[in-house]
Amino acid sequence: LRGANVVTRSPETHWYQGPTLLGYLETVQTQSVKNALPFRFPVQWVNRPNLDFRGFSGTVASGTVRPGDAVRIAGSGELAAVREVILFDESLPSAQAGQAVTLTLDREVDVSRGDWIVSAESPCEVSDQFEVEMVWMDQEPGYLGRSYWLKLGATLVGAQLLQVKHKLNI
Numbered sequence: 796l797r798g799a800n801v802v803t804r805s806p807e808t809h810w811y812q813g814p815t816l817l818g819y820l821e822t823v824q825t826q827s828v829k830n831a832l833p834f835r836f837p838v839q840w841v842n843r844p845n846l847d848f849r850g851f852s853g854t855v856a857s858g859t860v861r862p863g864d865a866v867r868i869a870g871s872g873e874l875a876a877v878r879e880v881i882l883f884d885e886s887l888p889s890a891q892a893g894q895a896v897t898l899t900l901d902r903e904v905d906v907s908r909g910d911w912i913v914s915a916e917s918p919c920e921v922s923d924q925f926e927v928e929m930v931w932m933d934q935e936p937g938y939l940g941r942s943y944w945l946k947l948g949a950t951l952v953g954a955q956l957l958q959v960k961h962k963l964n965i
Contacts, residue, residue: 829892833917834858834866838910842897850881850897851906858914860898861889865915868906874915875900909950924957930965 799805801816813819835856842850860866864877880887881897890896898912906912913919931937937956945954 829857830859832857832892834860834864834912834914835919836860836866836898836912838906838908838912841906841908848899849903850899851912852895852897854895855890855892857892859889859891866898866900866912867915867918868904869911869913869919871905872918873904875902875904877901909947 799808800811800813804811804815814822835858836851837853837856838851839853840851842848842852860877860880862877862879865874866877867874878899878901880890881899882890882894887896900906911919937943937959939956939958941955943954943956944951
């Protein structure tokens, strides 16, 4: 049954009444799921055209943000409120997942490229260990216990592989 129901229906699976895989992937709704998640905003650029303006530009990764929303700077834990949501020269009532906008805050806080602005009510979890699905692209295999660099946004941090649960040779 290799490739059954991927692009076209297979006569070998007459019992299956759902869409083909490609048909499903072309119609699946993902935006509403991202909007229902807590607000997450990776800062891609600190927008400082003059001394009177300081905005943080990026694309909303998840959730929705509005002026007045309480936010937290993920790295430092500092709190602020969103003063304005800006799209080019227009002030927006809100922004949602997938929109590229500039946020201004109600006070000066230390935010740099690569930082995350997140919902104050649902801050990001912080951990020194986590489980990932990773695609290893080097010719040399990864070794347990060896130190590696892990890039999180614009930040490099030290990391180690502790356990490999499953391998798939792609």
